Amino acid sequence: MMKKVRRILSALLTVSMMFSLCACHGTKGLKEFEIPESFDTSRQYEISFWAKNDTNITQVEIYKKAISDFEALYPNIKVNMRIYTDYGKIYNDVITNISTNTTPNVCITYPDHIATYLTGSNTVIPLDELFVDEKYGLNGSEIKYDAPSFDEIVPKFINECKIGEHYYAVPYMRSTEALYINKTYIEQMGYEIPEVMTWDFVWEVSEKAMETDSDGNYKVNGQKVMIPFIYKSTDNMMITMLKQLDAGYSDNDGNIMIFNDTTKSLLFEISKHAKTGSFSTFKISSYPGNFLNAGQCLFAIDSTAGATWMGSKANHHDIAEDKVVEFETEVLPIPQFDVNDPYMMSQGPSICVFNKADSQEVLASWLFAQFMLTNDVQCAYSETEGYVPVTSKAQESAEYLDYLSKASPDDPDHYDIKIKAAKLLLDNTDHTFVTPVFNGSASLRDASGQLIESVTKSERRKETVDDAYMEKLFKDTASLYHLDQHRANTTESLDKKDLGKLPGPSVALIVTLIVVWLLLGGDYLYGFIIGRKKK
Amino acid sequence: MKKVLALICALSLVLALAACGGKDGASEAKSEGVMTYAEYVAAALDSEVTIEAYVQAHQSWWDDKVTVYAADKDGAYFMYNMACSEDDAAKLTPGTKIKVKGYKSEWSGEVEIVDATFEFESGNYVATAKDVTSFLGKDELKDYQNQFVSFKDMTVSAVSYKNGEPGDDIYVNFTKDGQEYYFCLEYYLNGSDTNFYNQVGNLVEGQVCDVEGFLYWYEGPNPHITKVTVK
Structure with a gap:
């Protein structure tokens, strides 16, 4: 009889172990990798x-x-x-x-x-x-x-x-980001390109370049199209600006810090230039290089890994040959707030x-x-x-x-x-930086760019961009990219979170364990009583 | 008096038929608050637009977004990354009528509707390909942007894969009257049609073809091809 009970108990223990393994892993997990003693060259x-x-x-x-x-x-x-x-x-x-x-x-x-x-x-x-x-x-x-x-x-x-x-x-x-500049046009406007580029210079020249003649042509290029400043990656734009200002973005624990006053003031500044049409983005307008090479852009920020698309004599052009204009291209690190403490993205x-x-x-x-x-x-x-x-x-x-x-x-x-x-x-490797990496950092990166895209679109659509707008933008962006949830997961509120109903296998495991322990207890008690009786 | 009445009846019938929309040429009445195609064309960039149109094709659905080629009887529309559930994307079959609200935008010459939402409406219309061969190299071609169009007797001048190998877009250059034009087999539009993908990938320089597709624009005409008939 006891042998039977023990067999049953043993079987139940095995089953409970299987359940526990199933319950611990939603998907089939792999064993940790261990370096083999030697590489087996006899196998394909x-x-x-x-x-x-x-x-x-x-x-x-x-x-x-x-x-x-x-x-x-x-x-x-x-x-x-x-x-x-x-x-x-x-x-x-x-x-x-x-x-x-x-x-x-x-x-x-x-x-x-x-x-x-x-x-x-x-x-x-x-x-x-x-x-x-x-x-x-x-x-x-x-x-x-x-x-x-x-x-x-x-x-x-x-x-x-x-x-x-x-x-x-x-x-x-x-790679990093570079500022590709139409030096010819900027010098024709009476400006001298500084050794270290600043945001103030870029905004000032960009606004000046919006001047038109009586026919509605831009004075700087004599064309109907001019977007003086185009940024390819607005994710990088926001992240780098915040870094340069030593403002919050995120920390190594995954806390989201981007929704702050510095971000807001940067967005107000950017929106001001989006309103005049002196600033746009790749997502809204197109590749910065296309406008730069057509003489329709003065400052194009794109990856150094996009350099072969930049300049009158670029290796690659997406625009028709007859649209490419002759100009001298200058390549500089991206604009800075503090010329003595430059930062640029490592990517x-x-x-x-x-x-x-x-x-x-x-x-x-x-x-x-x-x-x-x-x-x-x-x-x-x-x-x-x-x-x-x-x-x-x-x-x-x-x-x-x-x-x-x-x-x-x-x-x-x-x-x-x-x-x-x-x-x-190569000259600025020490000035490069990356952002903290955590589960959710990719979403935060997307959200940071979306903030700039949103204010730029809103200004173009003649919406009101004020404090109330910013509050709503922050809230909507946090929600869209699940940053509000992420914050909840990485702070003390985790213990208050409703984890929902227990999954079926977990319930079965708990029930099985209770039954096994009850049977083990019963077995022990039975043995104890029989032992005492024998004595 | 009877003759006058008969004449009025006949005239009203003709007008009614015209208003209902003939298959070719006649405009279609739009619902309240919806722009006609002419009003859409006249609308400023970055302004809010509401249109009604019939789906002609769409690219692969992804991440609750879908890019749609649509048309009414007067012109065509391109909805880029329109908000759409996967279930709804499956219902966007050619001919399906939708009402779209979004913002008119332009990206490298392509006029499109962005940040759009849509709802289904009842109605069905599938456009036939309009032959625009004679407009190649002319400014008028842009008037047919996004429409389902055809080009006759085009000579293949180059075929290349975006990645250098199959698995992504295929760029096909055609010449006509000594001028070269850039066409594209858009991978996400082609979907799982491997026969067509292989046919285009195997086109050979010098072959003369009739080509159909949607008149997409990227720094100039860049039709997204859907059919090639080698002559």
Whole structure:
């Protein structure tokens, strides 16, 4: 009888354990990755690599060459590339694939996005141990190519890949924002371009450029169209302005601090210029480069990674040839509030490695990710745009230094605007910054840009932009991007939150555990009584 | 007297038929508070607009937004990233009548309605492709912006994938009378039609084709093609 009871109890315990496992994980979690003792070269691996290019076929070709060079070194690893032109699309696709355990092996991404991927169980590999692994770590003894050591990755850039206590990515390329200026027109207006650009200068010249003649043509260009100042990424615009003013945005704990008085005053200033038509955005008007090259814009702020689209002699034009006007292009760091304490955004792709059930497959993925840091890949890719290599090993290589020395307006491979843009970042790496990364930081970034887009649209639509408007804008934006919920999740109010009904498996688990403990108790009591009787 | 009455009746019948909207050319009466196409064209940029139109096609739904090509019998409209649930997006089949409220905007020459919301209405109309070949290279072509149009006897001059490989937009250049024009197979409009995607990807320089599509604009005409007939 007791044997039967014990068997039943044992079965119940097993079932309860299964329930507890199910209840703990909404999706199938992966085991933590452990570095294999050695890489099994007798097996074939097929890994997927989701890459991003800037609608630049040369970049696609460089990825292809990198894959082919890597496969030649590791014939047992086949890399299948899927190419994107939009970080947002990669992010959405990864999120969709996490739930089905079909993430790529290696992926170009942003740390903000990784923070969201990390909400899955062991989804992204922490790279700390891989970095220092003697055999397969950065420039490890078993690596078949000349990889950089940890110390040869620019510290500022590798630190951007740290989320919490761990590194979850390696930097791939870095860029910043640049101010592309129509120097010819500005000097014709009687202004001299300052060494360090200020917001005051940009706003003043932009307003002056709105003057028209009796035919309604803008005096500065003799055309019917002029938007003196266009910003490509309004997310960056708001974030950088707040940073320059040492105002709140968010902190490392994920507290949202953007809805403050400084933000409000910046929005009032921006709206003033949106009202006169002297300021617009990419989302509202179009690419800054299109207007700049047509002589319809004086100040265009875009990524240094967009430098090949800027200037009369740009490598790429989206506008008709006969619309391009001749002018001298100046490239400067973005405008500052304090010329003695400049700040600019550090941006650009990083690479993360996703976890898989097969640790050998993960190791194969890491070998490929690390290969992307080799000099050949770093130099070739950075030279396609105003990117800079992320390793000092590549930055200081003879090939790269030779490239930087050959700037010319007439040589597409050494287009001077592109090289000026890259040098801008090389000279200002210490002045770059990134924002805190947490689950929800990507939404906060979107919201910060939306604030500028909203006031700009409202002024164009002749709506009233006043204090009441700002209050409503803050409230609506917080709600739209779930920042009000996020704040609730990261503060003391969490314990007051209604978590809703318990899920079915959890209820079943609790009931089973109660039943098991009751039976165990009964069994113990039964044994105790029988024992006493025997005595 | 009877003759006069008969004449009046006949005339009123003709006028009534005209008002109801013939298949070609005649304008359609709009609901109260809704702009005619002419009023929409005249509306200033950044002003609020309300239009009624019939869906002709839409791009892939995503994140509660959908981009719609729509037309009435007088002209066409492009609704960019219109607020829309996934269920409603599935109902936006060609011909479906919708009433749209949003703001008139222009992005790189493309006149569109942004920040729009919509509601379904009863009615159905699918436009036939208007041959605008003769307007290529002329300013008048812009008058047909966003309409479902056709171009005859166009010669393929270049075909390239946006990414250098299949999986995104395909850029197709055609020449006509020595002038080159830039067309695009918009990936999100094409959807899952792999046959058409492959057909366009495999076009060869020198082939002469009739082309149909929506007259999108990006720094000049940039039709989003939906059908290519190789001659």
